[in-house]
Amino acid sequence: MLELAGVHAAYGRVKVLAGVDLAARAGEIHCLAGRNGAGKTTTLRAVMGLVVPGAGRIALDGADLTGVPAHRIAARGIGYVPQGRRLFPDMTVAENLEMGRRAGTAGPGIRDRMIGLFPRLGERLDQRAHSLSGGEQQMLAVARALSLEPRVLLLDEPTEGLQPSMTALIRDVTLRMRDAGLAVVLVESRIDAITALADRVTLIDTGRTRGTLTRADLAADPARLRRHLGV
Amino acid sequence: MEFGPHLMLALLEGAVTSAVLALTAMGLSLVFGVMRVVNVAHGAFFMLGAVAAWWIAQLVGAHPALGFAAALLAAPLLVGAGAMLADRLILARVGYDPERTIVATIGLMYVIEQTVLMGFGPDARPVAPPFDARIALPWVERTAEGLALYWPWGLSITAYKLFVIAAAAAILAGLWALMTRTGAGLVMRATQQDRDMARAFGVPVSRVFARVFGLGAALAAMGAVLVVPIQQAHYLMGGDPLLLSFIVVIIGGLGSLPGTVVAALLIGMTDGIVSVFLSPTLAKIVATLAVALVLVFRPQGLMGRARA
Ligand SMILES: Nc1ncnc2c1ncn2[C@@H]1O[C@H](COP(=O)(O)OP(=O)(O)OP(=O)(O)O)[C@@H](O)[C@H]1O
Ligand SMILES: [Mg+2]
Numbered sequence: 153m154l155e156l157a158g159v160h161a162a163y164g165r166v167k168v169l170a171g172v173d174l175a176a177r178a179g180e181i182h183c184l185a186g187r188n189g190a191g192k193t194t195t196l197r198a199v200m201g202l203v204v205p206g207a208g209r210i211a212l213d214g215a216d217l218t219g220v221p222a223h224r225i226a227a228r229g230i231g232y233v234p235q236g237r238r239l240f241p242d243m244t245v246a247e248n249l250e251m252g253r254r255a256g257t258a259g260p261g262i263r264d265r266m267i268g269l270f271p272r273l274g275e276r277l278d279q280r281a282h283s284l285s286g287g288e289q290q291m292l293a294v295a296r297a298l299s300l301e302p303r304v305l306l307l308d309e310p311t312e313g314l315q316p317s318m319t320a321l322i323r324d325v326t327l328r329m330r331d332a333g334l335a336v337v338l339v340e341s342r343i344d345a346i347t348a349l350a351d352r353v354t355l356i357d358t359g360r361t362r363g364t365l366t367r368a369d370l371a372a373d374p375a376r377l378r379r380h381l382g383v
Numbered sequence: 384m385e386f387g388p389h390l391m392l393a394l395l396e397g398a399v400t401s402a403v404l405a406l407t408a409m410g411l412s413l414v415f416g417v418m419r420v421v422n423v424a425h426g427a428f429f430m431l432g433a434v435a436a437w438w439i440a441q442l443v444g445a446h447p448a449l450g451f452a453a454a455l456l457a458a459p460l461l462v463g464a465g466a467m468l469a470d471r472l473i474l475a476r477v478g479y480d481p482e483r484t485i486v487a488t489i490g491l492m493y494v495i496e497q498t499v500l501m502g503f504g505p506d507a508r509p510v511a512p513p514f515d516a517r518i519a520l521p522w523v524e525r526t527a528e529g530l531a532l533y534w535p536w537g538l539s540i541t542a543y544k545l546f547v548i549a550a551a552a553a554i555l556a557g558l559w560a561l562m563t564r565t566g567a568g569l570v571m572r573a574t575q576q577d578r579d580m581a582r583a584f585g586v587p588v589s590r591v592f593a594r595v596f597g598l599g600a601a602l603a604a605m606g607a608v609l610v611v612p613i614q615q616a617h618y619l620m621g622g623d624p625l626l627l628s629f630i631v632v633i634i635g636g637l638g639s640l641p642g643t644v645v646a647a648l649l650i651g652m653t654d655g656i657v658s659v660f661l662s663p664t665l666a667k668i669v670a671t672l673a674v675a676l677v678l679v680f681r682p683q684g685l686m687g688r689a690r691a
Contacts, residue, residue, distance in 0.1 A: 200582075200583045202582060221587075222582040222583065223581075223587045223588065225583070227585055232583045232584075234583070239580075240576045240580065241576055242572070247572075251581075254584070256585075300584070
């Protein structure tokens with residue numbers, strides 16, 4: 153569904169990506185694993201058009217995304233949950249959800265579905281995003297992305313810094329989205345999370361992918377992932 | 384005149400200044416807040432609004448009220464369209480880089496002023512107010528039977544000045560509704576709060592910038608149209624509004640719209656009171672002092688949020 157081939161990207165003169173390949177399929181959770189600074193966030197930003205690749209190809213269902221301006225990517229059906237949440241801090245919960253809805257084609261009913269997924273958000277619709285707790289902010293970031301009814305969901309370390317119950321909730325929603333047929337790309341650094349969730353894992357190191365493992369590969373050689381992450 | 388009526392007169396004059404200043408400064412604040420650039424040509428857009436008002440009023444002729452109404456509608460549209468063009472031709476080309484934008488808008492200001500000087504000449508031109516009634520205002524006095532109203536000699540204001548206050552309040556209320564109740568406002572706020580995330584959620588940021596720059600200039604032009612029946616249009620009239628708008632925006636907090644209104648009231652009222660009781664020069668000194676105090680003790684402004 154979402155394919156990256158030989159993607160290169162740089163911030164000014166600093167080369168950050170030097171050959172990223174990835175193929176995320178519908179109904180699968182595709183983890184992107186690598187050490188700090190490996191280029192995971194930059195890979196997702198490249199998909200969103202927020203960094204323009206210097207070389208390589210990014211395609212959604214075969215349609216090239218590389219030349220598409222950033223503001224037209226979401227409408228193609230890609231929902232983005234960035235690292236550090238990046239909500240619109242002075243907007244209310246309802247307004248943040250509305251930003252997600254406008255980016256896609258969903259009707260106003262989508263909000264109630266999001267509240268069904270995260271009831272806590274329903275109690276706080278008029279509260280400003282910056283005053284939410286960390287866990288609530290993460291729920292809102294996920295709900296904002298889902299409000300555009302994406303076919304592809306990009307999640308960048310969505311459980312970073314959350315307490316276990318909140319982590320479980322986010323993971324549960326991630327699995328439900330996979331089961332609903334979304335292609336999920338999940339940047340994750342915790343081995344237990346990767347083993348529990350991933351259908352496939354792409355290893356990334358200094359801006360290059362170093363292969364993709366299936367669930368079976370992971371089970372056969374658990375040490376490989378451990379070595380790659382250097383833990 | 385006694386102190387009470389005199390103070391009331393000063394407050395009314397202050398309210399007129401505040402009203403025009405709030406509109407003008409709001410434009411500067413909006414542009415800075417959403418686009419993160421300082422528009423040095425803002426005063427030139429103000430001046431363009433005044434000159435356009437004179438020109439439109441001439442064109443329409445007929446009754447002053449008709450000419451003025453046409454100017455109030457058309458001048459902001461013209462100036463806004465011009466500003467959008469400047470955004471596409473200049474600001475977008477320098478990539479909204481903060482320093483280069485300052486230099487570019489200094490150039491733009493100069494170009495606008497010189498063009499107006501060539502086309503319109505160095506003379507100040509009046510625009511007739513749409514109505515020229517004067518309203519006498521009552522004051523209270525203590526009599527043997529208790530408090531009673533009387534009309535002190537000299538306590539009056541033109542109906543037009545009251546109109547300026549009401550019009551500015553209505554425009555600001557409209558702006559508030561636009562920002563908080565409409566999709567266009569939501570998108571502008573999204574761009575202001577996180578440009579990249581706005582893009583990731585489908586906001587065409589460069590188009591929003593053009594609109595915000597146009598809206599900012601149109602607000603200055605509205606302030607100017609309201610002011611020309613009191614002050615006359617002149618090609619160098621943009622200097623004071625620019626300076627005062629900066630003062631207001633710094634005191635109110637960069638990019639904070641409510642802060643801008645509060646600061647405009649503060650500066651306008653102080654200006655009214657100090658000008659009436661002491662001297663206009665002293666009023667400017669007080670405003671400058673206020674900025675210095677804010678910069679030292681509350682650099683983020685009265686209602687601005689400290690940068691994280
Ligand atoms: N805006 C930027 N300007 C310059 N360099 C950047 C910028 N953003 C990231 N980088 C650099 O690009 C490299 C990859 O960063 P990226 O954020 O993609 O890594 P990551 O894999 O997501 O790391 P982490 O696990 O810490 O989130 C790092 O060396 C980083 O310093
Ligand atoms: Mg990262």
